[in-house]
Amino acid sequence: MNEKQAWSISGYPIIIVVLAWIALWLFMLINGIMYDGGARAIVPYLIGGPITTAALAAGFVMVQPKQSKVLVLFGAYNGTLSETGLRWVNPFNYPRIPVSLRLRNFESGKNKVNDANGNPIEIAAIVVWRVTDTAEATFEVDNYKDFVAVQSEAAVRTLASRYAYDLKDSKESTAVSLRANPTEVADMLQHEIQERLTKAGVEVVEARISHLAYAQEIAAAMLQRQQASAIVDARETIVEGAVGMVEMALNQLSEREVVELDAERKATMVSNLLVVLCGQHDAQPVVNTGSLY
Numbered sequence: 001m002n003e004k005q006a007w008s009i010s011g012y013p014i015i016i017v018v019l020a021w022i023a024l025w026l027f028m029l030i031n032g033i034m035y036d037g038g039a040r041a042i043v044p045y046l047i048g049g050p051i052t053t054a055a056l057a058a059g060f061v062m063v064q065p066k067q068s069k070v071l072v073l074f075g076a077y078n079g080t081l082s083e084t085g086l087r088w089v090n091p092f093n094y095p096r097i098p099v100s101l102r103l104r105n106f107e108s109g110k111n112k113v114n115d116a117n118g119n120p121i122e123i124a125a126i127v128v129w130r131v132t133d134t135a136e137a138t139f140e141v142d143n144y145k146d147f148v149a150v151q152s153e154a155a156v157r158t159l160a161s162r163y164a165y166d167l168k169d170s171k172e173s174t175a176v177s178l179r180a181n182p183t184e185v186a187d188m189l190q191h192e193i194q195e196r197l198t199k200a201g202v203e204v205v206e207a208r209i210s211h212l213a214y215a216q217e218i219a220a221a222m223l224q225r226q227q228a229s230a231i232v233d234a235r236e237t238i239v240e241g242a243v244g245m246v247e248m249a250l251n252q253l254s255e256r257e258v259v260e261l262d263a264e265r266k267a268t269m270v271s272n273l274l275v276v277l278c279g280q281h282d283a284q285p286v287v288n289t290g291s292l293y
Contacts, residue, residue, distance in 0.1 A: 003135040006071045006079025008095075011060050011086035018056045025049040058091035070097040071137045080134045101136040103205060108153045110211055113160045115178065120215035120230070121165050123178070125156045126208055127193060133201030141200045151196040152207075158191050166216065178212055185209060235237050235278075246270050 029045045061069055061081060063107045069081040071093040077094055082101075089096075106127045115121050129148055131137045137144040160178065176184050190207040197204060219282070251264060 001077065001135045001139055003133045004079045006069075006081045008030070008061070008081055008083060008087040008089045011088040014056065014059065018053065020133045021056065022053060025053070039292040048246065054220040055091050061087045061089055061096060063087060066100065066102045068101055068134050070099055070134050077135060077139065082259070097138055098107065099131055099137060101131055103128055105128050106148055106152055107210065107230040108149075108156055110125045111153060111157055111160070113157045115160060116162060116164045119165055119216065121160065121178075122211065122213050122215055123156060123160045123209060124211035125152065126206075126210045127152045127187060127204060129197070129202050129204050135200030136199065142159055144200050144202065147200050148202060150156075150198060152193050155196055156209075160191055165212075175211070183211065185284055237249050238278055 025045065029049065032045055051155070063069055063081055063084050065076055065084050067084075070076040070090060071081060072095055073090065073093050078090075079090060080099075081096075081286075106129065108125050110122045110124045110129070112120060114137060127148070131144065141147040164175065164177050165179055167175065167180045176188075178185055186206075186208040190204050193207050194204040250269070
């Protein structure tokens with residue numbers, strides 16, 4: 001079922017018609033009382049006038065900006081009214097189901113799910129969506145708002161179980177992880193949700209992860225692992241810099257001919273410099289008053 005435009009006309013000329021009809025009805029009613037035989041003669045006016053007025057008034061529909069009305073005629077879809085302002089439609093179009101076309105936000109709850117490596121994590125997402133086909137949103141699903149909520153949470157769970165939480169948890173160095181690749185994960189999440197909501201006439205404008213963390217039962221252990229990994233990375237940087245500084249010191253001493261060092265003295269100097277540069281505490285100088293040998 002696809003959306004189609006419903007027939008309607010501007011309601012302002014119909015207001016004039018309704019007012020003119022009421023004036024004519026009152027005139028005929030008064031004229032019937034005075035000249036056509038009294039109360040018994042005005043019975044058709046008393047019955048027909050209000051029915052006609054109510055039928056004309058029933059056709060008025062007010063449509064707000066970024067809103068539409070789905071019209072149903074005797075149980076069949078009769079089109080969608082999207083022109084804003086006061087409109088007049090077939091009075092028998094009932095019910096007139098309002099459907100908002102504005103952007104909406106949906107924030108899922110914190111779902112607990114296992115990632116690709118089986119680690120329990122907590123994940124939540126924000127989905128920005130809007131209705132693009134009012135007929136499908138109204139008739140293809142029972143409640144399109146609930147449908148968006150349920151399918152979005154299902155897509156978040158599916159995506160979380162497909163990838164690892166962090167790159168260090170993944171066995172492939174080029175793999176996508178939930179934590180290290182937020183842009184790629186957001187695009188995949190949007191695509192996953194859109195596939196589920198297309199049948200309901202809903203367009204997903206944006207989808208992104210709003211909360212991502214390890215579950216409480218493994219959060220402490222994972223924090224220790226991250227701290228250890230950070231310490232190792234820092235040590236690698238320090239050692240790499242220290243080796244470069246020792247190499248530079250030996251080269252400058254040799255080029256400037258400050259002192260000639262044999263292999264054993266170079267080894268001792270390298271050892272002392274690495275201890276000074278890589279140590280966590282301040283170095284304690286030792287004054288050597290004798291020979292190295």
